[in-house]
Amino acid sequence: MIATFILLACVPIGTEEAPAQPAAAADSESGEAVTADSGETDSSDSSAQATASVNTGVPQLSGELITDGVPPPFRTRGFSTDFSRRTVEWDSILSGGPPKDGIPAVDNPEFESIAAGDEWLEEVDPVILYSHGDVSRAYPLSILIWHEIVNDEVDGQPVSITFCPLCNASIAFDRNFDGQVLDFGTTGRLRNSDLIMYDRQTETWWQQFTGEGIVGKYAGEQLRFLTSQVLSWKDFKEAYPDGEVLARPNMPRNYGYNPYVGYDSTSRPFLFRGTPDSRLAPAERVLGLTTDIDAIAYPFTVLEEAGVVHDSFGGLELAIFHKAGLASALDSSLISQGRDIGTVAVYDRQVGDQLLTFSPNEDGSFSDAETGSTWDILGEAVAGPLAGEKLTPILHFDHFWFAWAAFFPETELYNPS
Incomplete structure (x- = not known):
């Protein structure tokens, strides 16, 4: 089992500081999303606008730029990275086993229809939408458990879809940065057990968990x-009968199988040097939110028991949904047979001039007390007076507790009592 981890390890980052100012904030006049790197507005991505307008969800940068001239104490063969610039200490970066691109990103993804996906995917299989x-x-x-990065373009939007199995971190990034489109690969290095990516244009090293450049030209910068x-x-x-699904690459991988069997119940995270925060088990799944000054984690176990949690955070009144029927990718050998961890989603529960109060239904849908409308896990009213309305989604992070607490040691842990 250890040999498998070494072959596939991804890289995490740790910080001892509080969450930082979000990288995407709402323009005070237009309300459109402003990208952190350029300051330009992006009016085409409605989900990004919604996230930006609520001023939530972007993690903390690691620290000040270090230019002490100390070279890395590990081999850097194959990299043209500017190692004179960094924001982290060298001893926090560990080898995960594979070399540069030893875990190959999917660079020219191909997609297939729902019908084709049905031939190899089970209904409980986890996917990133x-x-x-x-x-x-x-x-x-x-697929991502074997490749960790997919460089794609969706209806004109360059995007990288990423997954670090060791932190259970699924994150999407805008590949537009500083007037160019970046392509990402794997460095073979980890920080706090989380994937460290690099871009092929400048070979800057990027922390997947935070989207921060930690070594190289863009050290101290942040992806959107x-x-x-x-x-x-x-x-x-x-929800998307005409949607597309990533086709399995023509590579010798056991797609559908989990090389990290039992990892989501581990008490010893792989290549994690710190002491896990004892408030929860290390591999407890949490839903995380941040603002520029606060961070909070909601345990999946609490969300599963409640079905819906209402909370106030970052100046918003939130509804957090949990729906059963999603297999863990990191439990059993066959992913579709993994234990049911459920899907979680976060929304602003203000719709027009109404503040809605939700409750779960036995069929996995949700109802609001104010109008009796029925809502799905994607925040759309599918029946009732508000049919067709959509809740504003809140950017959130579904991670293992040990990693969340390593990045945000001052994080609040939600307590329903």
Whole structure:
């Protein structure tokens, strides 16, 4: 089992500081999303606008730029990175085993229909949903668990869909940065057990968990997060019958199988040097939110028991949904047989001049007390007076507790009592 981890390890980052100012904030006049790197507005990605307008969800940068001239104490063969610039200490970066691009990114992804996906995906299989314009795509974790990065373009939006198995971190990034489109690969290095990516244009090293450049030309800069959602194949195809699913690459991989059997119940995270925060088990799944000054984590176990949690955070009144029927990608050998962890989603519960109060239904849908409308896990009213209305999604992070707490040691842990 250890040999498998070494072959596939991804890289995490740690910080001892509080969450930082979001990288995408709403323009005070236009309300459109402003990208952190250029200051230009992006009016085409409605999900990004919604996230930006609520001023939430972007993690903390690691620290000040270090230019002490100390070279890295590890081999850097094959990299043209500017190692004179960094924001982290060298001893926090560990080898995960593979060399540069030893875990190959998917660079020319091909997609297939729902019918074709049904031939190899089970209804409970986890996929990452990303939508832009008129295109909605599903990226199965059964593929990403072997490749960790997919460099794609969705209806004109360059995007990288990423997954670090060791932190259970599924994150989408805008590939537009500083007037160019970046392509990402794997360095073979980890920080706090999280994937460290690099871009092929400047070979800057980027922390997947935070989107921060930590070594190289763009050290101290931050990629823009794009709103994505982990959900079941069943929910994806019901919501997007004309959607597309990432086809299995023509590579010798056991797609559909999990090389990290039992990892989501581990008490010893792989290549994690710190002491895990004892408030929860290390591999407890949490839903994380941040603002410029606060961070909070909601345990999946609490969300599962409640079905819906209402909370106030970052100046917003939130509804957090949990729906059963999603397999863990990191439990059993066959991903579709993984234990049911459920899908979680976060929304602003203000709709027009109404503040809605939700409750779960036995069929996995949700109802609001104010109008009796029925809502799905993707925040759309599918029946009742508000049919067709959509809740504003909030950028959130579904991670293992040990990694979330390592990045945000001052994080609040939600307590329903």
